Amino acid sequence: MMIEKLRNCFDEMVVYKDLKRSNFFSALSLPSFMRDWLLKKFEDENGHFDSEELVRFIRTYLPRKDDWTSIKNQVVIEHERVKFLAKVSVDIDIRTSVVSFALPDFGLTSKDTIIEDSVWQICKEDLVRGRETWGMVEIGYRPPDDYDMEFSKNKAKGANRGKIKLTAFKTFCPYTIDIDYYKDARREFTTTEWLDVLLGAVDYNASGYLGDEEKKLTMLTRLLPFVEKRLNLIELAPKGTGKSYLFGRVSRFGWLSSGGVMSRAKMFYDQNKRVEGLVSGNDFITLDEVQTISFPDVDEMRAALKGYLESGIFTVGNYEGTAEAAVILCGNIKKETMDEDGFANMFEELPSVFHESALIERFHGFIKGWNIPRMNDDLKIAGWALNSEYFCSIMHELRDDMSYRAIVDELVEVPEAADTRDTEAVKRIATAYLKLLFPQVRSADDISAREFKRYCLDRARKMRDTIKYQLGILDVEYRGKDIPAFSVRPDLEEVV
Structure with a gap:
């Protein structure tokens, strides 16, 4: 029933993906957006395509x-x-x-x-x-x-x-992205159904999560920087949970850096070449396997990161630039270091550049990657799903929509004397969740206080909570400082 609804609502933007079964796509090592573009071009209405015709096209137009x-x-x-x-x-x-x-x-x-x-x-x-x-x-x-x-x-x-x-x-995108149509189509789905639609859009099989909503939501949290500008996150997870795939193979608007050397020139601005770095041309920069990345000048990079994460402005020599890319740190974590209560130092294996509280505080939230199951065949999509290229283009366009932040500002009650960075972090994460899960919302009246609290505000608070706990371990100055008790405005609360 949900598949019929998906195909009726999104029509040509739905493709048949079969990643569970081994096929020639796996040997091509194509990113998802390229694979789905090809599927859209060659599939018939039943999801079938002539593999020989497709291979001929690839050999002709996708040179190595x-x-x-x-x-x-x-x-x-x-x-x-x-x-x-x-x-x-x-x-x-x-x-x-x-x-x-x-x-x-x-x-x-x-x-x-x-x-x-x-x-x-x-x-x-x-x-x-x-x-x-x-x-x-x-x-x-x-x-x-x-x-x-x-x-x-x-x-x-x-x-x-x-x-x-x-x-x-x-x-590469020959059609016009109709944001309003996408928003209206969301109204046809329940929240539970929409979670499954989003998972399929990024190549995951929702039934592989066995109805575990928390695991689905944690997985989808990785998409928040796709849809919100300069949403800076840290994710630590066991090996094999699909971090590299999602950040590096799904969207054409981001950049994944795995290991090696990351210099200020590469990330922000190269004075010799007079060229802006990665933050200026991407929606997000993911430093994957961050433990293995080396930074030639720790102090230089730390200073540049602090300025950029705070304001989106970077200064190198006499050059001042602005950018909107999120910065995401991804690393693997040992089982014994995972700590739900925040009493273990989960950042001890990060490079020394990140061993400073003033820098860590500028990351908005933490993704508990251990809540995401290890990748297996049952988690790979095998069926009709949103075209990844179309979906990521929608996410890219939604980054410019400021109406969601205005709604969050209206809904959230900020306690007196709340720390400015905590307030900004919680509101920015909540805004990203609102865009991702409830794109149909055009005013505060379009979402119930209960749903907003459950899916947006509470999750944003928890993500910020973990950063605060870790700051307390890293620096005695932050010890015992919980984040403020953000809540839905009392006059908007429903009577339960």
Whole structure:
């Protein structure tokens, strides 16, 4: 019954996913948004598709990094135009007004490319939407002889070089996202049904949770940064609970960094290249397996993080920038260190950069990843579900909707002398829950006080509670300081 309702309400935005059964998709290692885009393109109304036709499309339009030399040969030597799916970033030179592009997955930088004005006028609306944009690109070659005389005079500076040119671009998302329709469609589902819809949208099988609502909700908590700007979270969980998959393979709007080195230049601003870092082009930055990440200059990174987590502003040298990306720390935790009461130091294995209370306090909430079951085949979707690419695009658009925060401000009673950071953290998390679970709410009257308290406010308080407990372990100054007793405004409470 729920599946019929889902298909009736969302029509073409529903695809048949079968991740439980081993098939050729698993061998392709495609991110969910790409896989669902392909399914939407090739599936019939019964969820069937011609695998040979799909494979031919993939071989033609989804080149591997190893194919780049062959593509360059076609474009530069054979003077052919080549079309394929890729992630594109654009650069506009302030001094010359020349527009160029980069294909980061293939190592093609903007110094070797050009977007001519005639093409730019057609494609610019799609290409300027974000730092990087997925789409169908078509590239060709502009030999040195094709340059204007103005550029030809400056051979010493390399202006008269051949360049790869963008000849066409079609956005990866060819349909218009109708937020209002999505909000109205939510009214057709109960809260319990909607939890299952959300799980399916990110490739999880709701029945695999055996009706355990708490486990479902903890799993969905990972989506809060998808829908709310600068919602900074820490998740510690046992191995194998799917952290890397959800943050790294489901949405095209985020960035997952696993291990290695993370510098201030990479994350915020590179003074040498004069390029903004990861926070400027993504909805969220997830530092996965954070215990294995090294920071070249701990003090430098700590100072940059504190400023950014507090205000969304970062300053590097004389450069000041703003961004809206959430920062999420994900790490594995030993069973003996999991502590529901908060008396064990769960952050002791984090890198030293995070061993400071002033920095930890700026993270809004904590996800108890041990409430999420270890990934198994029964938790993989096998049936009709929302297209991941469509769903994540909706989440991305909802980040700009400020009406939900106004509703939370109206609903929440803030105690006197409440700490400002606690208030902001609880309200920001509650707002994200409201967007995720109750997108149909357009005023405080559209949600019952009981539901808001149960699914939004109480969960936000608990997530902030854990941060406060850990702060008390980390720094005696915070010991014994519980978060204020936020509640639903008394005049809005229902008589039970």
